Amino acid sequence: MPESKRKLSKGKKKSLAAGLGNKRLAPELISGVLQKESINWKKTCLLSGLIALTVFASYAFTIWFQYVYCDMFNLSPLRVVEDWFWSNLLTDLFTTPLSQPLVRATLAIDMQSATIMSPAVFHCVNILIHLANCILLYCLVYQLTNQYNKLNKEDADPYVVGACSAILFACHPLTCESVAYISARSALLVTFNYLAALLFFLRGFLAKEITQGVIGYALCYFFICCAIWSGPQGLTAAGAMLVLAMLLKTKKESWKTWVMDRPLEIFSIVLVATVVPWVLLLKYTAPIGNGFGLASLPPAAYIATQCKALLTYYLRVAVVPLGLSLDPPYAFASNFADPLAILGALVPFVFLGLAWRYRNSLLVGFSCAFFVLALLPDFVLVQPEVFSDRRFYLPLLALCIPAGLFVFRMAEKRLMATIGAGVLLVCGLIGLTNWRSIGWQNDFQLWQGAEAMNKASERSQVMLVWSQFKAGQLEQANEKAKAAIKQYPDSAILNMVLGKYANAMKDYKEAQKYFQKAADLAEKQNLSPEIVWDLKYGLAYSYLYTGDLKKAYDLADAAIRFQPNNSTLHLIKGKYYLSVDQPQAAFLELQKAYILDRYNPSVLEPLARAAIGCGTKEHQDVGYEIAKRAYRVTDDPQMLVLQAYGAVETGHIHDVFKYLSMYLKFNKPTAEVYYILYGAYKKLNLKAESDMSLQIALKEDPDIRKKMRLYLNRPLVKPEPSSKGEEGNVIPVPKEGTTTQAQSTSGKRPTAEQIKDAALKIPFAKRTIMPADAVPTPANGAPAPAKTAPAPANSAAPAPVKTAPTSTH
Numbered sequence: 001m002p003e004s005k006r007k008l009s010k011g012k013k014k015s016l017a018a019g020l021g022n023k024r025l026a027p028e029l030i031s032g033v034l035q036k037e038s039i040n041w042k043k044t045c046l047l048s049g050l051i052a053l054t055v056f057a058s059y060a061f062t063i064w065f066q067y068v069y070c071d072m073f074n075l076s077p078l079r080v081v082e083d084w085f086w087s088n089l090l091t092d093l094f095t096t097p098l099s100q101p102l103v104r105a106t107l108a109i110d111m112q113s114a115t116i117m118s119p120a121v122f123h124c125v126n127i128l129i130h131l132a133n134c135i136l137l138y139c140l141v142y143q144l145t146n147q148y149n150k151l152n153k154e155d156a157d158p159y160v161v162g163a164c165s166a167i168l169f170a171c172h173p174l175t176c177e178s179v180a181y182i183s184a185r186s187a188l189l190v191t192f193n194y195l196a197a198l199l200f201f202l203r204g205f206l207a208k209e210i211t212q213g214v215i216g217y218a219l220c221y222f223f224i225c226c227a228i229w230s231g232p233q234g235l236t237a238a239g240a241m242l243v244l245a246m247l248l249k250t251k252k253e254s255w256k257t258w259v260m261d262r263p264l265e266i267f268s269i270v271l272v273a274t275v276v277p278w279v280l281l282l283k284y285t286a287p288i289g290n291g292f293g294l295a296s297l298p299p300a301a302y303i304a305t306q307c308k309a310l311l312t313y314y315l316r317v318a319v320v321p322l323g324l325s326l327d328p329p330y331a332f333a334s335n336f337a338d339p340l341a342i343l344g345a346l347v348p349f350v351f352l353g354l355a356w357r358y359r360n361s362l363l364v365g366f367s368c369a370f371f372v373l374a375l376l377p378d379f380v381l382v383q384p385e386v387f388s389d390r391r392f393y394l395p396l397l398a399l400c401i402p403a404g405l406f407v408f409r410m411a412e413k414r415l416m417a418t419i420g421a422g423v424l425l426v427c428g429l430i431g432l433t434n435w436r437s438i439g440w441q442n443d444f445q446l447w448q449g450a451e452a453m454n455k456a457s458e459r460s461q462v463m464l465v466w467s468q469f470k471a472g473q474l475e476q477a478n479e480k481a482k483a484a485i486k487q488y489p490d491s492a493i494l495n496m497v498l499g500k501y502a503n504a505m506k507d508y509k510e511a512q513k514y515f516q517k518a519a520d521l522a523e524k525q526n527l528s529p530e531i532v533w534d535l536k537y538g539l540a541y542s543y544l545y546t547g548d549l550k551k552a553y554d555l556a557d558a559a560i561r562f563q564p565n566n567s568t569l570h571l572i573k574g575k576y577y578l579s580v581d582q583p584q585a586a587f588l589e590l591q592k593a594y595i596l597d598r599y600n601p602s603v604l605e606p607l608a609r610a611a612i613g614c615g616t617k618e619h620q621d622v623g624y625e626i627a628k629r630a631y632r633v634t635d636d637p638q639m640l641v642l643q644a645y646g647a648v649e650t651g652h653i654h655d656v657f658k659y660l661s662m663y664l665k666f667n668k669p670t671a672e673v674y675y676i677l678y679g680a681y682k683k684l685n686l687k688a689e690s691d692m693s694l695q696i697a698l699k700e701d702p703d704i705r706k707k708m709r710l711y712l713n714r715p716l717v718k719p720e721p722s723s724k725g726e727e728g729n730v731i732p733v734p735k736e737g738t739t740t741q742a743q744s745t746s747g748k749r750p751t752a753e754q755i756k757d758a759a760l761k762i763p764f765a766k767r768t769i770m771p772a773d774a775v776p777t778p779a780n781g782a783p784a785p786a787k788t789a790p791a792p793a794n795s796a797a798p799a800p801v802k803t804a805p806t807s808t809h
Helices: 010-019 027-035 041-064 071-078 083-095 101-113 119-152 158-171 173-180 182-205 210-230 232-247 255-261 263-281 299-319 339-357 362-375 389-413 415-438 443-453 458-470 474-487 492-504 508-525 529-545 549-559 567-579 583-596 601-614 617-634 638-650 653-664 671-683 687-700 741-746 752-760
Strands: none
Touching: 041 119, 041 158, 041 173, 041 415, 071 101, 071 182, 083 101, 101 119, 101 182, 101 210, 119 158, 119 173, 119 182, 119 362, 119 389, 158 173, 158 389, 158 415, 173 182, 173 299, 173 389, 173 415, 182 210, 182 232, 182 389, 210 232, 210 263, 232 263, 232 362, 255 263, 299 339, 299 389, 339 362, 362 389, 389 415, 443 458, 458 474, 458 492, 474 492, 492 508, 492 529, 508 529, 529 549, 529 567, 549 567, 567 583, 567 601, 583 601, 601 617, 601 638, 617 638, 638 653, 638 671, 653 671, 671 687
């Protein structure tokens, strides 16, 4: 039966050699014979289906997982993506390439395809990328096995070796974090682009035609850039290409001949491999990873810890995949005085020695060198994330290549026994992978497993309390935090949990104490950015409700740099701008808060106030409608006053008295009520009543002009006529030029007490308050134009906002 690039059996080799005069078969001749064979697509599709089945059996149920650990920190900034996001992303490709711009781009696309409420989309994409990586690994091993056969005159089946490597990688539990954890997508994308670059490098390096070679190298360098934009491990892709090129040299070929045969290719590869690592000199800010609550270690301690973890954790779970954890025991090292750190530092040199020892065996030699390159530079680039299974995703792939060859060799000796053992091994790995994936279902399970693995760890105990709080178990988390803080008084996480609980209980003064202590500890311990942001957010929230808007604003402005799409931070800034009489700036911030959280009723009231205060017709209309919506949502009596504010600014004077009468039925008049009455009386040209209302409002609150702008620049709106037979009390509103009851009885202006009594006696109206003839109308039925003042009644009008927000709301 024909096969794609069918291997030559030993018998066929002998027959071919005999036909050539019993001469030894040259590698070039073998290459020529093999190249005539076509790919067996039927076999390839069958094996690819088996790989896909393994992937879905291992990770299909993660589609129903929710967000966990740092997912919300990473995804919240992408909830609303403006045009500037993509332009900034393009800039980051060249200014900060290690900030993972490609990862952010894919997450933003997922967010735009669904919403923040659809984690299944993100999980599906992770699974599909993992499947693509397994298929690419199959293709790479297939190509390497073909070249291995040519160089060593072997007969390893490239289909079987590739499938064994890919299946082992597909279901290994050490890949769980990279697939089941949305925020670990960087490992998936780095691997995808890394493998694609190697495959196109082989295409270009082995091409017989210049056109194919140019296309192969062009795509190769493109995917190297994509790998670097996905994570720091991409920096070593060019080095892997150089190693692979050297291993592809035949034994008979001298190094000089090898270089002179392809000088431009070798020069370009060496140049890229030399230049690319200098990217580390550019600005680098470690993305939010698994370092939540961890202090950044000094360089010596960090590298020593990575070396020790390589020996005591990563290699151990790669061989025996049990005990996977975010906080593994016996992994921290303060320096290289630790014997296990020294032994761990020797591991890369051992693999480099194996690469040299087996340099004639392409699969083994390249895999050992690939393993060492894949460890870099995460193992030497200091960052808050100390331990992470995603770091070993690419090195594990390198280990699976010789493992696939080993399985094939065992099958050559004992086929049925190898098949039986392989099926049991794969089923066992799938079961362990599903078991480990459950740990990534929620924060509590994640840290409960970590605490069970490492009971002596302060971090695991503290993060277990944090996960309980995130799960909504506030009382239990608070009690555990109080007990644990006696043992760990310098834990910023515990102080943060206690502060969050105090905020939830509306004990804002107590919350400020805990948050401030946590912030001081975070600065002293150089904790990761996400916890610093969370502390500033908690402090800003507590200051907002204690009335210290300036401090709240400063903290929110600092925190919003890390979380630009946090609605509460925009709400805090908007309220601050309102307090300093900047309604336009307040409207912009509050509009962002509303877009981000349309179901938060606390945003509606200040948003309506800011919109009305902007002074333009479009903004006032929008603010009036938002005020009506706020009352329907919250049923807060204060929203009646807000509606009256919107009504007086939009010219609906008949609605002003209706809303105020409803409010005053159960509440005492406030400075805002008198100030709105002042505006209504002024629109009706009732000077005595308007002057007295203004005096009372200013006496009640001297700053009322700053808190509530009145423009009064809109014409009066004619009310709809009342239905016949409708009964109810109405407040008498005289026509222009008439006198009020208070004026007619005394002939003088009404006193303050009379105005107060009039405000208190505004009855609840069951029908339109203002008589239809209170507003003169022209012949065509349109409301008569009123004289509009160019400035508000209390201050100069600010420049109107150019963009009308009507479409947003």
